[in-house]
Amino acid sequence: MSELDAVLFANEAFYRAFADRDMDAMAEAWAENTAVSCIHPGWGLLEGRDEVLQSWQAILTNPGAPVIQCLAARVHLRDEMAYVICYEEIEGNYLIATNIFVHEGRRWRLIHHQAGATAEDPPKDEDADGEGGLIN
């Protein structure tokens, strides 16, 4: 698996944890040895692993939490940091997100997530997944 694929895999694992409402997997997706932060749509800045994971605990245990799917992910990688830009489909509506990762141990883990509203649909081209590349 290339490093680009490894970052996309980590991004997918984050959204799978979200979709499966799997708090253990969500906790695994986030870095443990690096400062983390999170901006949910419309929220302010959450900082620190405890505050970030508490927000996910509240979201994942909310019976009204929506089904989510990641679309058109694009990854950019530079040395030990990477970021993914992707759309999030939630019950026919779309959000757009920036997810930043670091290499922690042998895998990529999330250090920052911002999702917000978008008036646009994601590109239809499914080949978009995996686009992006190494940052020169």
Next chain:
Amino acid sequence: MSELDAVLFANEAFYRAFADRDMDAMAEAWAENTAVSCIHPGWGLLEGRDEVLQSWQAILTNPGAPVIQCLAARVHLRDEMAYVICYEEIEGNYLIATNIFVHEGRRWRLIHHQAGATAEDPPKDEDADGEGGLIN
């Protein structure tokens, strides 16, 4: 100037270009040798320097473009990539943004910007500026 300060300086230069409607300074703020992307509030993903700068040209030349101020910036730095999370005050309302930078030549330049709505006010603590730090 420390590298953290240099990143904050680049972030400030971006917002100064925005506030001054200075398209030359805005073009300078964005990387030239690295893939760039931008997500304005409510917009879809813009990719590539041409597309990104055209969007800023449209915003900066719009007579109705709002006054903007960056508040409570927090910088995180790892090797050759850094990101800043900050609030944006626009006519008494707030947005929240993630700005990613790379070291290009002798300075930090923007490679990705996402801004979105937030229901929260920025922290009142002015000392927030410059918080964050090196990513271990």
